[in-house]
Amino acid sequence: MTITEKILAAHAGRDRVVPGENVWIDVDILMTHDVCGPPTIDIFRREFGARAKVWDIDKLVVLPDHYVFTSNHQANRNLDILREFAVEHKLPHYFDAHTDEYKGVCHAALAEGGYNRPGTTLFGTDSHTCTSGAFGLFATGIGNTDAALIMGTGKIWVKVPETMRFVFEGELPPYLMAKDLILTVIGDIGIDGATYRAMEFDGQAVYDLPVEERMTLTNMAIEAGGKNGIIAPDEVTIDYVKSRTDSGFKPVYGDEGARFHSERVYDVSKIEPVVAKPHRPDNRATVSEVAGTRLDAAYVGSCTGGKLQDFEAAARLLKGQQVAIDTYMVPASTEVQRQLHTTYVDGVSLFDVLTDAGCKLGKSSCAACLGGPVDTFGRTHGNEVVISTTNRNFPGRMGSKQSSVFLASPYTVAASALTGQITDPRNVMTSA
Amino acid sequence: MKKVIEGRAFVVGDSVDTDQIIPAEHLVYSLTDPEERRMYGKYAMSAIPSGQSGLPNGDIRFTEDGSTRSQFVIVVAGKNFGCGSSREHAPFALREAGCEAVVAESFARIFYRNSVDGGFLVPFETRERLCDVVKTGDVLRIDTATGELTSVTAGVSWLLDPLGEVAAILSAGGVFAYARQAGLITTGSDQD
Missing domain, CATH: 3.30.499.10 (Aconitase, domain 3)
Structure with missing residues (x-):
């Protein structure tokens, strides 16, 4: 199995999963923000009751980030809705706007806060949630309804994706950045070239990058329609995560002989800006x-x-x-x-x-x-x-x-x- | 899910993303407030470049100025409809405008899932490139059980791809109703 398949199997309580099958899995982290959090809260209350409890407050991360510095009345009301919900549920991982706690863009904050732990599952009400996969976890974007379901149950159904493998060989020239690599890939496979699939990145040029640059690769998996982007963890990943959290985690690696939908190999010395x-x-x-x-x-x-x-x-x-x-x-x-x-x-x-x-x-x-x-x-x-x-x-x-x-x-x-x-x-x- | 979905078609091309379906500046409105939610109908499909809005001729507004409801019930699109942002506001906005189904060559994953799990509209896939055949304003009829799409205007029928496993979720009315029927969640606030 690939890394993605192994993580999904483990979270479905199964020895094995096969691409294409639907499985209900356990969610380790749910993230939401000020645009999709308020409607998620509305659905959560409608479905589970006005006094319903979040399945696990230690696993819900609320990061206002989209419309924070605006005089727009409704946008500011959305910040208020998040705040009231966080107070009501005593959420420990809520980072209020306009305070010292404020973090900024959710995907950066998830990394910095140590929420991106290898081998885990992370869902967020934002399409760029796939960014977190740079740390070797299964991470994907969902809508408000699915987020509300997780908020009440800690579970969600997932169709196991096939994995496309992208290998960047060689040493990255000094004028290139991860952005050039991922725009090259998206140009090659097209805006829907990875729809319903995982995009796994590998190769020397990837592992030479700091985690932040790796995040640029997985971040844009969604721009090719990908369900998730993922990079197997190495020492750099593990050191970063350990410096950010005391929570334990168990890295997951793909099996030798894992089956891929396809593989593309790039010589990075030949890539242009x-x-x-x-x-x-x-x-x-x-x-x-x-x-x-x-x-x-x-x-x-x-x-x-x-x-x-x-x-x-x-x-x-x-x-x-x-x-x-x-x-x-x-x-x-x-x-x-x-x-x-x-x-x-x-x-x-x-x-x-x-x-x-x-x-x-x-x-x-x-x-x-x-x-x-x-x-x-x-x-x-x-x-x-x-x-x-x-x-x-x-x-x-x-x-x-x-x-x-x-x-x-x-x-x-x-x-x-x-x-x-x-x-x-x-x-x-x-x-x- | 209705047995028959019938109404006028609104035709668009490939890779219409969710920023075009509902621009980000409008995401501030409540989706539950009975008055405010109508803004999603008002601004649905409002960022499609005018030449691409209502093919083949373009320059047709999905929702007319001053209205919050669209005269169009079925959207016909090319490939990769609903790509980009995961905002569930997109299928919600289409539904709020009165749209009941989208027929596309293919869908972006999150839009498709949101449409089904939220029970907002029925996303039909078809191998035929109907956005090159159907004209905006044509009257279409879809039999959701058989997947037969008929153009009442042109007198032609096509067979859409089967809905497959999502039919059960759509029939239930969304993922919550489905999960309850299947015994996957129990109503109430006492979750484990």
Whole structure:
């Protein structure tokens, strides 16, 4: 069996599962946020009663993150609904907005909080919940109804997915990031190329990456329609998790001879910096093919591209220079926001590098990745052309239906911010 | 699940994502408040680029300005309908507008699951690329038991793929009703 199959079998109380069969499994962590939490709570109360108890308060993680910094009345009411529910149920893993507890984007916070434990199952009311699979667990996005079912019972039905294997061999060239690898894959297999399937990532280039970069791979599994993304844990994973939690876990590895739906092997030395052109994540082009495209704004942020390494990469290119267009930077989490002050490029903090270059820094949240209320930081309002480290570029995704979004790595976004047009990072990299 | 679903078709192309079905800025509304939930009907399918909205000609609004209900009962789509965000607000918005079924070449996984488990609408798959054949405004009739789709307008019928194992969940009215019928959960607040 593959890692995904072994984790599902263990959580179904079975020795073995086969792709295609439906199994009811035990859930180790349920995560919800301010957009889908309130309707989930409504369904939970409707189905289990107004005074129903959450199946296990130690396994429910509530992370407001989507619409936190807005004057929108209904959005703020959703924050209130989460708070009241958390108080009523005495939830220990609730991180209230506008307090010192606030974490920022849920997928970053799940990693930082030690909730992504190898060998476990994690479900969240957000399609990018697949991000957590970078730590060797089964993690996937669900809707409000399924989340309410878990909230009351701790169980959910799952169709066991076939696994597609993606192997990245070789040493990653200094101008590439995980974002280039996953955009290459999505361009190859298409926006629905992994529908109903697990995407397992392997190979030397993957294991050379820090966990945050691995998270970029699994994060975008959903952009190919994947049910989950997964990377077998190694020492790097285990050290990270142990530094974040005292809870025990048992890593799970695939069997020798496990059956895969398919396998693709990439020599990373041959991969080019790429973008996804408007308006689909699989609309891939090499940066050189679209170089010179005029831009109105650049954006670094979100669960995909708002991690510490993403800002470090941007800062390496922006240091001592000035951006030519509006450049928005939104740290995924408050931890990353703090780390911008304590992480240095050539002796200068990332925060200073980025602000000196003229970037506008926003507060940690999902922000303009998904448009949001009209007063959202960095959101599009007209026919802007944007290059972004985020995950989706469907029509209207970043706010305005008239705007166009190119998805790219933090290197490519930073290089393009300096020139105001799509620019190959190799053209502005002074040192490797 | 109704035995027969009948009404006008609204036709769209491939990979219509949930941001197009219900844009993120509208996700702030309550799904239970009787007045506020109508906003989901008002804004359903409102971010589909106008040229792609109501094929083959486009420029047709799913829900007309000033209304919260759509005149269209069946959405006909190409591949990968409902990809992107996992927001259950998407099938909810379609249902709130009055849509009862989506017929597509294929669905994104989470949208499909949300449609079934929430009991919002019936997602039918078909190997025929009906979005190139059916025109927006055509009157369609689906026999949900046999899977026969008839275009009353064109006088043509097609056989949709069987619903398979999800038929039981849809017949029950959603995953909660199904799980109770199957004895998988017991009503009440005292869970283990």
